[in-house]
Amino acid sequence: MTQINLGTYAQNTWCPGCGNFAILNAIKSVFLELNQEGLPLENIVLVSGIGCHGKIVDYINLNSFYSLHGRAIPVAQAIKIANPNLKVICFSGDGDSYGEGLEHLIFAAKRNIDITCIIHNNRVYGLTTGQYTPTSPLGFKGRSTPFGTKELPFNPLELMISSGASFLARGTSHGLLLLKKIFKEAILHKGFSLVDILQVCVTYFNTYEYYEKRVYELKDYNPEDPSQALNKIKEWDYNQDCPIAIGTIYKKESPSFEESFLKPDQNPDRNQAIKKILEENI
Amino acid sequence: MTQINLGTYAQNTWCPGCGNFAILNAIKSVFLELNQEGLPLENIVLVSGIGCHGKIVDYINLNSFYSLHGRAIPVAQAIKIANPNLKVICFSGDGDSYGEGLEHLIFAAKRNIDITCIIHNNRVYGLTTGQYTPTSPLGFKGRSTPFGTKELPFNPLELMISSGASFLARGTSHGLLLLKKIFKEAILHKGFSLVDILQVCVTYFNTYEYYEKRVYELKDYNPEDPSQALNKIKEWDYNQDCPIAIGTIYKKESPSFEESFLKPDQNPDRNQAIKKILEENI
């Protein structure tokens, strides 16, 4: 393996045992692998929202844009449109992109922009000390709902498939090998990809054992069959007790938005164009 | 029939032939009907966004809240939570609630709040003179996309069913009888209801003939069968050419959010509560 160190001097301040460590380790090794396979590291751009998840960009020594809470996705889209050769990977939280900035996720999926969104879905607001999110189970007692939430979670993968996403996967923060596999697949997928990671927050919503008992890896499964994918997505509604599939759930080929801007003639003579407009208006 | 006049002195400024007239007429007669059946008119509150659609609240002589572009839904939710006896009807546009404020629609559906959202889906921004919206077909040439959009529309009903909406219907602005029927059904439904109206905008996107040829009314159909509903919803993706079902497509019973706030003891002694807190903190 390579000797490149992707770490930074930033002090890691995640809680010991936090599922974010697995995400960090997995993504770093995927970057190194991709680099060995020919992807220049400078072509990678990381974008993150605000939350415990967001800190990941401080810990990886690559180009990054540490955006606002809920607003990683529009930034990532623009970077990709600006230069389709870049690999843009977005780290976001469930509060961040399923809550505050949900609309951006839906529109990015609709446009099928070729970015990869990794959602650190711990089903809680970690950084603001434990409130419910759109994927917290019914009755979740957080600091803003001390007597339990009164609303059902939504199923983010179902929303994403309805929005036009062309790659959907699910992982947990305790299966490093699988994480690497799906991260790589997601990044290499041409089009909008989203990986929903059931990331354990040891401090505010420790779901470690819960997932440990319920997750199973998809085997003999064809993610390119849309109706099978939809059934698989609906199997677990993020609320009820039942088996939870992990792995690549859905995959589809379709044109992506950023390509529509590539034109042969990228550099017309602007002075000429201005002159032309003015002449037309005489 | 009653003699109540629900009109106002406001001058109607919709274009001649605009589909909004049908919506206005249908909803007014539904209100009168409901009133005859015992609903006090003062218990109705209309909320609207900004767009041609929004003008409807100026034309109906009932309580109303003319909100911001994209922000009718949160207002409507609050009014309902404030007083669950009110009937809250929200008029919104496709630019308004499928675009600018999409997130609110999704969260209102998730909470299953008992409001009715009537979407004047003309698949164009009317009031700002003709730009594409999230439901405009691929290639739509609007003023912000003069060479045609590069993105597919999404299917709003699919998004809504994924979000937890418990009543979904579709109508057109040229079928008054059906409109009345589904409006009434939607309003009487307990929980979040949305009616997507394929409203013709004669000025910027005249789809009159297009719909005329394709729509068919649902018959022998059970909207309470979720998988049938999903298939029906997916039949037309708002882009391709195919038959377009109209009528009530989906219906489900489930608890609604605003009820969770109703408590027997609504008026505790506040001074006492303050005193108690202070004593606890000595």
Add this chain to the structure above:
Amino acid sequence: MDEFSLLIAGKAGDGIDTAGFLIAHILNKLGFRLYIYRDYPSIIRGGHTFSIIRASKDRIYTHSNKIDFILALNQDSIDFHKEKIKNKGIIIFNSDLVKEDSLPDDKKCLGFSLEKIVKEENVTLIMRNSCAIGIFCKIIGIEWENLDSVFRKNISKEIDLNLKLARRGYDLAENLVKIKAISQEPLPLINGSEAIGLGLVKAGLGNYIAYPMTPSSGLLHFLAANADDFGIKVIHPESEIAVVLMALGFSYTGQKTAVGTSGGGFCLMTEGLSLSGMAELPIVFMVGQRTGPSTGLPTYTGQSELQFILNAGHGEFSRFVIAPGDAEEAYFASQLAMNLAWKYQIPAFILTDKTLNEGIYNFDINISKNLIEEMPIIWDKANPYKRYLDTKNGISPLRFVPDKDAIIKVNSYEHDEFGITTEEASITKLMQEKRLRKEKYLEKELESYQAVKIYGNKKSKTAILCWGSNKGVCLEVADKLGLKVIQPLVLWPFPGRQFKNATKGLKKIICIENNATGQLEKLIKLYGFSIHKKITRYDGRPFSLDELEEKLKK
């Protein structure tokens, strides 16, 4: 006639706008200088709308409510405007819709049966405008060839039918006035939004991102229509929040990017504005003011966002605000805003209003400055790249992804020079100072520009103080009344020294603003200046020449 005004009026959807535009072009060919004021409601069809086309031998930038010709397509046009007609004015009216007895007795009124003609010719109603144009041209003695060529150049659909209708009108009418051509070259007619678009393109615009909102939509439509010719990308995403965040993403990659909106949309951009300040990502905002608060009067004007723009966004950071007063200034201001945004890595504002954005001006590119596109400072590669390197003037060298020698980290949290999050007091202090220091240097640089403009009678002890689109009306009134005019073109960093020079020796300053509270007045107070009188208007309408003159005389 060296100067005259035509008011053309009808229902929204009647094509008043286009008709006015065609007439302006016909007059433009004759060498007249023009200004068009457009007044329309937030309604697609119906409702009342009108345009005032003012023509003069000299450059003009404002409208007058003293009208020489009224072209009235319907009854409202008479009812609302007949008071505006001058003593010797002529009213041309659609006799099928206008009641004769509503017409003023003491004015020349000529009726034409436009609806009937349209029916006879079996054409769409909108073509009655062509007929009316023909009538008007004949009355003021314009050659048929002139009309013919303007029609051919500007009408793409059914040109023959339109010409036929025009000819019918032309033949029906009699010549009453003789408008003489003026021997000067015609100048392009463009609106303020177009001038801004051209300025941005000239300054290296790579992307324009906007969500439609009056009066900023014109810029979106203009740039979208010409995107390929200009070599730019134009994107209209889901909301203003997406707009500003996308713009900052583009900026991060080194592509010059502008956004456009109005007050309500700008509210949604303020969080991104603060991010631009913190992450030092250049961005240009075009904010077109309209009548507020809230949805307000979408298609009317106002100047009530100055203080908001100066103070918007949480936290403290450098910014640049410029408020052009006409098309040439708009072209220049847009270039300057883009240049300074990139030189100082800050947000820059082009603050306009409906009057400027949608007003149509003659545009003389030769009198508007062309600026050299600003290029980023070079990184010497001597040390590892630091996105936020602290320097004397606070400006760090820029690099853009992908760069194999540099890792480029930007951050909305407080950060160290490399861009990693910090919560340390000492670095926070250093970085706050770095970000604010840039404004000091910018302020110094602005001394080399004419940041405060002076016009009129420079010896007068009384000056009119104005900003933005009021420039035009103030200029003309001042000329008439022998007053001085002071217009701070740059509003932030406030050019205090230039302003002081401009006000030296004055006895009286009268501040003209399209708002109720006096927002420019507040700004100059910060610098120890004060005014003696203010004339404000906040009903959505701009000042007209005659109105302002009257108010100033009082």
Add this chain to the structure above:
Amino acid sequence: MDEFSLLIAGKAGDGIDTAGFLIAHILNKLGFRLYIYRDYPSIIRGGHTFSIIRASKDRIYTHSNKIDFILALNQDSIDFHKEKIKNKGIIIFNSDLVKEDSLPDDKKCLGFSLEKIVKEENVTLIMRNSCAIGIFCKIIGIEWENLDSVFRKNISKEIDLNLKLARRGYDLAENLVKIKAISQEPLPLINGSEAIGLGLVKAGLGNYIAYPMTPSSGLLHFLAANADDFGIKVIHPESEIAVVLMALGFSYTGQKTAVGTSGGGFCLMTEGLSLSGMAELPIVFMVGQRTGPSTGLPTYTGQSELQFILNAGHGEFSRFVIAPGDAEEAYFASQLAMNLAWKYQIPAFILTDKTLNEGIYNFDINISKNLIEEMPIIWDKANPYKRYLDTKNGISPLRFVPDKDAIIKVNSYEHDEFGITTEEASITKLMQEKRLRKEKYLEKELESYQAVKIYGNKKSKTAILCWGSNKGVCLEVADKLGLKVIQPLVLWPFPGRQFKNATKGLKKIICIENNATGQLEKLIKLYGFSIHKKITRYDGRPFSLDELEEKLKK
């Protein structure tokens, strides 16, 4: 010892906060007056965090960096804070984690093997705090019963084990100092957010809507935890945009509603703010300032949103802004904000900062004013109801849905008295004036309140000018130095007349602000006042007593 400070420090997640809180309660029982400053990073575990518990026989509202006792749980606690210890101070440290040679030679340092004890007792690490508290209490001579009762009252989980650990510490340590009880009744200890919560509830709060954001989250958590007891609804929706719009929906139904946020979240509320101004829907905003711009330093303090709050939202409309300086003022200000919001049908702001929101104060409800809840003006039913009836003071009678006699229409567009959209110039003017007139009446009403507060040596020719949470530190320093203190409690409408009286005869005004540009300074300049010196701090930390004293002496 009439006054002393304890600094307790460790890693985030170590329970420093709770430990400090328990100690404060123990001292509170002895009759001390307390103030707790909490310093922590935006990190859940790890990172460095500390609390300073300051105790005095007199009321205090600020911390000092001259420390009498340090309770150091780890090495950082020594490294970062040892300079703060006074000459005769005592350092109590965790000898399992602190290197002996890092300790100051000339100070009394007492080591305890906390990790070992925890291991021996086989309890979770967090319980070492109980042991440390036991040690500290013994050293300063506090009765065991006092500790015992505070623990029992405040610890719900594993109280016996905690007491066991505490006892072990208590027995291990020796008494070195004798802190004497003070004969005065203990007062409740609450933070600024809680005081605001109580004030809002007192003023008739019906709903509190918020999206979590430091430092405003404390208010959300407090109200959510007590919602049923207070009879209110607490909702945390999808975003700050939903927050403000929901609040306006509630307001429309006549339910008093407040929202809370910080700078970034407030940005997203500005469009709703403008709607509140236009539609005349009352709403209370609690904006807790933190270090900006952008995400900035989430858990640190600042005062950089004053100008933003004064000017936020497009268009012009009336607003009320109050910035309380301590818990009692917070309780009062919250009531006043709610009352005035409803009386004038305007947005009202409680402008705070992290220092106030999260600082812990003794709270004396008897010295804080209780206001009478404001009730809406009655509609006489003589005429059909008009939501926007134009009146002398601009205030229209309110009615709420459902009302069988009234149709209630509110509108974000410009509207007529009934609430129907209009674009007419004359109605626009009338309504703009109506909405702004309310502020004039509000300004007048404020003359009956102490809107500008004066403290300290009223005869001094030098005054400290401050706002918000700096009140506490300024008060104490002024007492020491014999200076006057002026604190505008109400910031908008600016109480110019009271301010003028307060500054009469002064030779020197020194303005103290937690920002870089001097935002209160800017505000008073608008009214023709100026300052002679400013002391600013913008690194996220509040002024401490000793630091400010030093700066003022210079």
